Amino acid sequence: MAEITYREAVRRALIEEMRRDERVFIMGEEVGVWGGTYAVTRGLLEEFGEKRVRDTPISEMVIAGAAVGAAMNGLRPVAEIMTVNFALLSLDAIVNHAAKVRYMFGGQFECPLVLRTTAGWGQLSATHSQTLENYFAHVPGLKVIMPGTPRDAYGLLKSAIRDPDPVIFIEHTHLYRVRGEVPDEEFTLPIGRSEVKRPGRDVTVIAYSRMLQEALKAADELAREGIECEVIDIATLRPLDLKPIIASFKKTYRAVLATEQWLGYGIDAEVAAQIYEHAFDYLDAPIRRVTSKPVPLPYNRDLEQLALPDKEDIKQAVLEVLR
Amino acid sequence: MSQIQAEEGVLNSLDQETLLQWYRQMVLIRRVEEEAANAYQRGYIGGFLHLYIGEEAVAVGALNALRPDDNVVVHYRDHGHALARGIPARAVMAELFGKVTGCSRGKGGSMHLADGQRRFWGGYAIVGGQMALATGIALADQYQGNDRLTICFFGDGATNNGYFLESMNLAAVWKLPVIWVCENNQYGMGTAVERASAVTEIYRKACAYDTPAEQVNGQDVLGVYAAVRRAAEHVRAGNGPYFVEVVTYRYRGHSMGDPERYRSKAEVEEWLHQDPIERLKRVLFDYGVTPEQLEAIHAEVEEEVRDAVRFATESPAPPPEALFEDIYAAPPAGDPFVLPV
Numbered sequence: 001m002a003e004i005t006y007r008e009a010v011r012r013a014l015i016e017e018m019r020r021d022e023r024v025f026i027m028g029e030e031v032g033v034w035g036g037t038y039a040v041t042r043g044l045l046e047e048f049g050e051k052r053v054r055d056t057p058i059s060e061m062v063i064a065g066a067a068v069g070a071a072m073n074g075l076r077p078v079a080e081i082m083t084v085n086f087a088l089l090s091l092d093a094i095v096n097h098a099a100k101v102r103y104m105f106g107g108q109f110e111c112p113l114v115l116r117t118t119a120g121w122g123q124l125s126a127t128h129s130q131t132l133e134n135y136f137a138h139v140p141g142l143k144v145i146m147p148g149t150p151r152d153a154y155g156l157l158k159s160a161i162r163d164p165d166p167v168i169f170i171e172h173t174h175l176y177r178v179r180g181e182v183p184d185e186e187f188t189l190p191i192g193r194s195e196v197k198r199p200g201r202d203v204t205v206i207a208y209s210r211m212l213q214e215a216l217k218a219a220d221e222l223a224r225e226g227i228e229c230e231v232i233d234i235a236t237l238r239p240l241d242l243k244p245i246i247a248s249f250k251k252t253y254r255a256v257l258a259t260e261q262w263l264g265y266g267i268d269a270e271v272a273a274q275i276y277e278h279a280f281d282y283l284d285a286p287i288r289r290v291t292s293k294p295v296p297l298p299y300n301r302d303l304e305q306l307a308l309p310d311k312e313d314i315k316q317a318v319l320e321v322l323r
Numbered sequence: 324m325s326q327i328q329a330e331e332g333v334l335n336s337l338d339q340e341t342l343l344q345w346y347r348q349m350v351l352i353r354r355v356e357e358e359a360a361n362a363y364q365r366g367y368i369g370g371f372l373h374l375y376i377g378e379e380a381v382a383v384g385a386l387n388a389l390r391p392d393d394n395v396v397v398h399y400r401d402h403g404h405a406l407a408r409g410i411p412a413r414a415v416m417a418e419l420f421g422k423v424t425g426c427s428r429g430k431g432g433s434m435h436l437a438d439g440q441r442r443f444w445g446g447y448a449i450v451g452g453q454m455a456l457a458t459g460i461a462l463a464d465q466y467q468g469n470d471r472l473t474i475c476f477f478g479d480g481a482t483n484n485g486y487f488l489e490s491m492n493l494a495a496v497w498k499l500p501v502i503w504v505c506e507n508n509q510y511g512m513g514t515a516v517e518r519a520s521a522v523t524e525i526y527r528k529a530c531a532y533d534t535p536a537e538q539v540n541g542q543d544v545l546g547v548y549a550a551v552r553r554a555a556e557h558v559r560a561g562n563g564p565y566f567v568e569v570v571t572y573r574y575r576g577h578s579m580g581d582p583e584r585y586r587s588k589a590e591v592e593e594w595l596h597q598d599p600i601e602r603l604k605r606v607l608f609d610y611g612v613t614p615e616q617l618e619a620i621h622a623e624v625e626e627e628v629r630d631a632v633r634f635a636t637e638s639p640a641p642p643p644e645a646l647f648e649d650i651y652a653a654p655p656a657g658d659p660f661v662l663p664v
Contacts, residue, residue, distance in 0.1 A: 025466070051466065057496065062489035065455020066462055072444065073394070073463035096449045097456060106428025107649035108439040140650050140660065164652035192655045239655030274659055 001183050007176040009150035010040050010116075013157040014078065016186060018048055021076060024161055027054040028063060028080030028116075037082050038118065038176055064090030064115060068097045068166075071113035076161060081117040084132050084170060090115070091135070098166040099141030113167070114160045119146070119209065119260065120173030123304060126296035131260040134267050136168040137237040143167045143191055144237040148212030150180035152235050155189030163191060172210045194241040196248065200228035203318050204248040206271055207258040208234045211290070211309065215258050218314035229256075229318060237267055245271065246278050253284035254321040258314050262294040288317040334545055339610050345387060345544055346607060347620050349379040349600050352403045354628045355412055356575075359402070359419055359433075362632065363579050368419045372433050375403035377574035380599035381506055382407040384547025385474060385569075388555055394442045394464070394473040396457040398506075399434035400573075401446030404476060408443045410436065412631035422638035429641040430649075442471075450511075451477060451486030454503075458490045461499040472500040472558045474551070480511025482525055491532040491564070498563035502554045503534070505568045506541065512577045513585035526568035534566050541571030542599040545606065572597075 004012070018024045025048075026041060032055040035042035045053040056063050060081055067079035081087040087094070094115065101109045121129035137144045143165055147153040153171065160167040197212065198219050207215040212233050219229040230248045234240065249255055255275055257268040268289040275287060293307040356374045363372045375382070382403040386395065397404045405415050410426050418425025419433050426438050427445075437445035444460060447453035457475035464471045481487055482505060494501045505525050509516055517523050529536035535557065539550040547569055554565035572594040576583050604617065643664045647654065654661050 054497075057489075057492060059489040059493060061485050062455045062458055062493050065452060065486065065490070066459030066493065069396075069444075069456035069459020069461075070463045070466070071459070072456070073460045075463045075466060077459070092449055092452060093455055097447070097452060101445070102651070103649045104427065104431045104435045105437040105439075105445050106425075106430050108427070108437055109444070110652060143651075143655075192658065239651075239658035239660065241657055242659050243657055 001181050003179050006150045006178045009154035013154045017161045024076040025052040026078045060086050060089035064093035067113045071111045072109045078114045084117045084119050087117050099139045111166045112164045116169045118171050118173050125299040129297040146170045146209040147235045148209050151182045158188045159191050174210050192236045192239040194234045194244045197233045198231040200230035202228045204252045204255040205229045206232045211258040214311040218311040249279045250282050255287045256317045258290040263291040285321040290317050345383050348383045350624050352379045352406050372579045373400040374575040378571045380544035381541045381569050384544040385551045388548045388551035394460050396444045396453045396475045397446045399448040401436050405436040410438045413634040416631040416635040417638050420635040423641040424638040451481040451484045454486045454490035458494050461501045474502045476504045479507040479516050494564045495532040500558045501564040503566045508571050508573045529566035534564050536566035538568040541569035542597045
């Protein structure tokens, strides 16, 4: 089993799926000649040619909309929107069309598209540093995935490309260099599964994407103090697999939710509500949410760090729910 | 060679039977729309209802210039295109009535008629959004080596938003097999073209994307047909997209309940004198068609429309289970957002 980076895992999934299925193609800004803004698609143009690795103009509306049309008419587009901030320009095609064409035409059409995009930050200021997965996860008809490890990025992207429904696949730029074990044998992972990444008896910590890595670090450190966190990864945000969350909560009676979302109307709020509805009698402490501060992200490095959550915030929240 | 001569060549190839068929389609569209308006006023049809009366020659001329396997993508004023494509009046009317026998099983309504079997990819109700979808539908055919083309209809209003720019540009960059048809009916809702667009001759906008374009009288079904035939030849030969601006007029309001403060009765009256059905009738008489032949067509259409309304009225509504059907290919197991009905 090889240890590879998250970036390599995504690239491997893309290459394998393109070799497997002629209908799979990539379109987006700088995916071809440049090799991908985050170097994910480097080398793909050379292997697959311009027909299947298609550089587009800076046209997020038509990138997403054309991906919908191509998917309806028999292809398997993997459209890349450079960052989730720019995907705001694609929202109409995603929300009004990708998510609707199956339903509003009475099941006549399908839309098997993957829209890959990135979340992340790093002194990029307010319009390049947002965490908007809840915008998509709110919408019936979409599937939303935010993997937190190389193995999951690989296995879930392969499933997303084979899925008959539109999938929003959000990678985190801070994870691209994270290394992890990915089996050499080809495999896929099912969409719509939450997974216990670390068993524990004291507190249930629910996270995804970069905050999964922070939660695992926090759990390691807390274990040294004798506190055992059960870390659950909700890599698929929609559909949401509640079962492992509720099962864990019924064991620990305490939960901490960790996301990079702004505080307010986020994924964390939804999961907390689900726990309250399904396991109210098991509640020993208020559920704690670890999130970004609800501010536009500032440029100044210290201010930026002040707004962002990390493992220390998770540790503190765990200690609070145990108090 | 002048365009007129070329056009005469095309038109000479049309026999009487073909023209009678087009006439029938246009009359059917008008009568379906009139009955839909009645049904709306009686409460059988809800939501928005956008009528195509006055614009019949556009859909009929354009779609008859194409092959049945070409792709059709439309805006929300889509009843005329659906009927011209051959979707039965029953299925159209039942959809307006929200019945399970409707062409979108009662879930789309007036603005979202579709028929996958006829490659009628649907009516879309976000202005311009269908242009991006059409770009992708055309891409899929080019990619797979099919010689199908995609025709995409949109209004004058759509040419002022971002989808127009992005789709026109990408389709031209990738030489996609698309015919863009701008139905310039003079108003985007209640805003006149000259109040909304820096260029009032819409076809000139295509110049920015190096896409050949022409303007045609949309009240003349033969002219529309000839223009779209030219477009189809250009596109199918692999030359990339082609743009047709069709100058037309909707007799009724933007949708039902439009007080029409933005235009004068005199203006509407003037367009009524250029009625596309009357115009085709004159051509037919030139071809030697008799008034009796046309009366027979009208009688047939009457029966078809009456039958469609009866069918729509008597059809069942979608069952409650339909509420959560077709959100995904299969309902995700254990998803807390799929609720029991």
